[in-house]
Amino acid sequence: VDENGPLCDCGKRGCLLTVANSEALEAKANELRKEKKYLSSRLNSENIKVDADTICRLADEYDSCAMAALDSIVVPLSKGLGEICDIVNPKKLIIGGQLGSSSQYLVSKLRENMESKMSLELPGSHIQVEQAKLRELGSALGAASLVLENKAELLFEM
Numbered sequence: 001v002d003e004n005g006p007l008c009d010c011g012k013r014g015c016l017l018t019v020a021n022s023e024a025l026e027a028k029a030n031e032l033r034k035e036k037k038y039l040s041s042r043l044n045s046e047n048i049k050v051d052a053d054t055i056c057r058l059a060d061e062y063d064s065c066a067m068a069a070l071d072s073i074v075v076p077l078s079k080g081l082g083e084i085c086d087i088v089n090p091k092k093l094i095i096g097g098q099l100g101s102s103s104q105y106l107v108s109k110l111r112e113n114m115e116s117k118m119s120l121e122l123p124g125s126h127i128q129v130e131q132a133k134l135r136e137l138g139s140a141l142g143a144a145s146l147v148l149e150n151k152a153e154l155l156f157e158m
Contacts (some may be wrong), residue, residue, distance in 0.1 A: 001076040016080040020073040022052035022098055029055050029069035041065030056103035070106050073099075078113040085114075085127055096132030096139075107131040 005014025043065045058066035095107045111129035
C-alpha cells in the first residue's frame, strides 16, 4: 500500500502489515509526542507506557494525540481493505486483531473512510464495517469451527 514504506518480512516495501500494525502505530504516537503538538494529550505523560493498547484506549477516550496516531494508519488500512473488497465483494468486514478489537475509534474511522471513498453505485458502498466481538478468541474459534465442520474429510484423508 506504500511503495516507499518500510521493508516487510516478505522482502517488499510498504506492505499493509508494515504500515498498519502495532509497531507503526506506536512509532507514530512517539513521533507526535516529540513534536509536542498535542500538549493536552495524556500520551505526553512521563508515567504512561506508549503501547498499542494504551493508544487505542486513549483514542476511545478522545485523546487528541492517540486519535491522530490511529488516524495515520486508517488511510493505508482503508486502501488495503478497499482493494480486498474490490476483489472479494463481501457484505461485511469484521475488524479484529489487536488493534481492531481494542479500538472502537479505529473501526469507526475505517467505516467512515471506506464509505467516503466509495460511490453509491459500487457494490462496496454497502459493506458493513464492524468491530470483532470475540477479541483474541475469534481466530481460535474460527479454526476450531473449520476443523469441526470438516472432521469427516480430515479423518478419512489420513
